[in-house]
Amino acid sequence: xxxxxxxxxxxxxxxxxxxxxxxxxxxxxxxxxxxxxxxxxxxxxxxxxxxxxxxxxxxxxxxxxxxxxxxxxxxxxxxxxxxxxxxxxxxxxxxxxxxxxxxxxxxxxxxxxxxxxxxxxxxxxxxxxxxxxxxxxxxxxxxxxxxxxxxxxxxxxxxxxxxxxxxxxxxxxxxxxxxxxxxxxxxxxxxxxxxxxxxxxxxxxxxxxxxxxxxxxxxxxxxxxxxxxxxxxxxxxxxxxxxxxxxxxxxxxxxxxxxxxxxxxxxxxxxxxxxxxxxxxxxxxxxxxxxxxxxxxxxxxxxxxxxxxxxxxxxxxxxxxxxxxxxxxxxxxxxxxxxxxxxxxxxxxxxxxxxxxxxxxxxxxxxxxxxxxxxxxxxxxxxxxxxxxxxxxxxxxxxxxxxxxxxxxxxxxxxxxxxxxxxxxxxxxx
DNA sequence: TCTGGGGTCCTAGGACCC
DNA sequence: TCTGGGGTCCTAGGACCC
Numbered sequence: 410x411x412x413x414x415x416x417x418x419x420x421x422x423x424x425x426x427x428x429x430x431x432x433x434x435x436x437x438x439x440x441x442x443x444x445x446x447x448x449x450x451x452x453x454x455x456x457x458x459x460x461x462x463x464x465x466x467x468x469x470x471x472x473x474x475x476x477x478x479x480x481x482x483x484x485x486x487x488x489x490x491x492x493x494x495x496x497x498x499x500x501x502x503x504x505x506x507x508x509x510x511x512x513x514x515x516x517x518x519x520x521x522x523x524x525x526x527x528x529x530x531x532x533x534x535x536x537x538x539x540x541x542x543x544x545x546x547x548x549x550x551x552x553x554x555x556x557x558x559x560x561x562x563x564x565x566x567x568x569x570x571x572x573x574x575x576x577x578x579x580x581x582x583x584x585x586x587x588x589x590x591x592x593x594x595x596x597x598x599x600x601x602x603x604x605x606x607x608x609x610x611x612x613x614x615x616x617x618x619x620x621x622x623x624x625x626x627x628x629x630x631x632x633x634x635x636x637x638x639x640x641x642x643x644x645x646x647x648x649x650x651x652x653x654x655x656x657x658x659x660x661x662x663x664x665x666x667x668x669x670x671x672x673x674x675x676x677x678x679x680x681x682x683x684x685x686x687x688x689x690x691x692x693x694x695x696x697x698x699x700x701x702x703x704x705x706x707x708x709x710x711x712x713x714x715x716x717x718x719x720x721x722x723x724x725x726x727x728x729x730x731x732x733x734x735x736x737x738x739x740x741x742x743x744x745x746x747x748x749x750x751x752x753x754x755x756x757x758x759x760x761x762x763x764x765x766x767x768x769x770x771x772x773x774x775x776x777x778x779x780x781x782x783x784x785x786x787x788x789x790x791x792x793x794x795x796x797x798x799x800x801x802x803x804x805x806x807x808x809x810x811x812x813x814x815x816x817x818x819x820x821x822x823x824x825x826x827x828x829x830x831x832x833x834x835x836x837x838x839x
Numbered sequence: 840t841c842t843g844g845g846g847t848c849c850t851a852g853g854a855c856c857c
Numbered sequence: 858t859c860t861g862g863g864g865t866c867c868t869a870g871g872a873c874c875c
Contacts, residue, residue, distance in 0.1 A: 440843035447843070465841040481843090508846095508875045595873050628849065628873075654845060703842060750844090847874075856864075 410524060410547055410574070411640075412514040413554045414497050414531065416490060417542040417562060419510035420448035423489045424479050426540035427828050436477040439464050442660050442820045443480055480821030488829045492539050500531065505644055513551055515644065528561075528570030547572040548579075551642050552635035555592045556582050556610070583611035583636065593632035598625070610636060649687045649756065655679040656750025660820040662701065663746045669698070670736060674800040676751035677725070677732040684723035684753060685785060692721040692755035694728055696735035701747035710746075712739040721757050724777045725784070728753065729800065 416422060420438040425431050435453040437446045446453075446462045456474055458467055467476075486509060494512050498504040503515035516524060528545040535543050546558025553573050560582060561571035573579050589599030591610050607613050613621075614636040621633045634641050655676040663669050673696060684691055697713035714735035718727065732751045784796050794801075 442841090442843075444842055461842085463842040468841095511875080593873065597872065626849070626872090650846075652846080656844065658843065660841095701842090748843095845875085847872100849872080850870090852868090854865100854867085856866100857862105 410516045410520060410549055411551050411554045412501070412516055412524070412528060412545055412547045413507075413551065413558050414493075414512050414514065414535075415544050415546070415558050415562070416493060416510040417544055418448055418450055419490065419541075420479075420481060420486055421450045421453075422541055423482075423486050424477075424825060425450075426489070427825065428477070431477050434477060435474065436479070437467070438479045438481055439821075439823070440481060442658055443822055444658065447481065478823050480824040482821075482824050482827065484827045484830055485825065488827075489539065489541060492829075493535055493541050493543065496535055496538060497531065503644070513554070513644070516547070524574075525570060525572045528572065529568050532569040543569065545570040547574070549574070549638050550635040550640045552592050552632060553579065553582075553638070556586055556636075559586070559590065579638065580611055583614055584609055586610040588613055591632060591636070593628065593635075598629060649689055649758075650683075651756055652752055652754040653680050653683045653691075653756070654750055654752045655683070656697075656748065656752075657819065658748045659746065663749075664742075664744060666736070666740050669740060669746065669749065670733060671801065672749055673732050673736050673751060674729055674798060676749070677729040678798060678801060680751050680753045681723055681725040681728045681781070682785065682788075684728075684756070685759075685781060688759045689756040690721040690723045690759045691718065691728065691753035692757065693717050693753065694731040694735065695752045695754065696732050696739065697750050697752075698736075698739060698746050699748040700744050704745075704747075707745055708743070710741055710744040712741075714738045717755075720774075721755070723759060723781070724774075725781055725798070726777055729798065 421436045424436065424438065431450075433452065434450070435456055435458075436450040437453050437458060438448040439445065440447045443464055446458055446460060446464060446467055449458055449460065453476060456471060456476070458471070458476075464478075490509050494504075494506055497512055497514060501514040501516060502518050504512055506512045519527065524547050528547055532543055532545055535541055544558045544562040546554040546556065546561055547570065548554040548557045557571040557573045561567045561569055564571075573582050586609055587599075588594055588602050588607055588610055589596070591613070594602070594613075602613060607616070614633060616633070618630065618633060622630045631641050657672065657676070659672070663672070677694075680691075680694075693715060695713055695715035697711070699711040700707060700709050702709065716731055716735055718731060722728065728751075788795050
């Protein structure tokens, strides 16, 4: 049997831990730049606020509703959810983190204990120790566990834990489950399935396997098998990433290369840090830039550029320089850019670097490596961006540009403090 | 005025090889 | 008029997830 532990309205719940007066009230958390609604409390959902709705539209549509609004604070959410997942990990034979707010447990060996009681106790413990409300679904496959967690979340009677462990329970759960809510069935597939008269998960699961395979593909077929009780999604302990992307939308549009380079530099530095954290090196670096697709009145331009590095690396300097070269190749005068990003790909373990004869210089390589290590350590202890490259802090707009004070150019007007990681710090005092 | 930021896997088709 | 039969690798695009 598998269990999934899933934080309820994760980001909202993190904020509420430090604002208990907001329990029972509508609360939303916004994406970067305070752009879209990315998390909603149940009360906010009941007001009809949709996920992904632009913040300004929410304000237009709800001028008189008393809605608490937070900018996203990933440092806080990351730390809170780490605590939750640690509690679970320490209590089960096998655990893997699936996303920031979910983790799967393999409960093998516990089959003869009362798993439902285990789930209820787990919920209680997490709530007590961290303040985070979670829902727990248990089933013979991960997809069925997901179905179960949906019921745990929406029906009080389950006391935060629902288990599918018999055929009758499976059928009862699936017949009332919309096809589009099934894990692995997204918008496109559910539209097609509905067109064929398949509304709920049981109708889908009852179709012949060969039909599913021939009309769709092996991915959808795998979901079908899971719904029929066959475990076939491999655990994949979120091992190392195969590519790493750092990208942002700009709060204001960018049309000069110096400002763009500053952002690209920041993104490349983040990519290099993430590479080193997972002990990988990258063979490829790419950069993309994009105008604002919502502004049909402005000329549109998007492009990307990729380059292969002679020697795979995770050195900040090498990756920033490659990203700069990519940027030069695609930047065009006269376009207002809204978004850009840096991606490192073709990742390899840092233990197996295939060096290149032409440009490999062991001494400077070692030097750079030690420098990166020291900077990582300082930034880990003192907070990220304690030390930055010169190229990261150019500010054309100037303004707050106190020398040596690096600020990312992201709007987050309603950000809460990093309660659990940096006491006393007031982010974005200005 | 104002619209996020990450990832994964699969498939079809083209280039290229013998 | 009629023009083989395999392979592999890479890429772009499309689907999905959170």
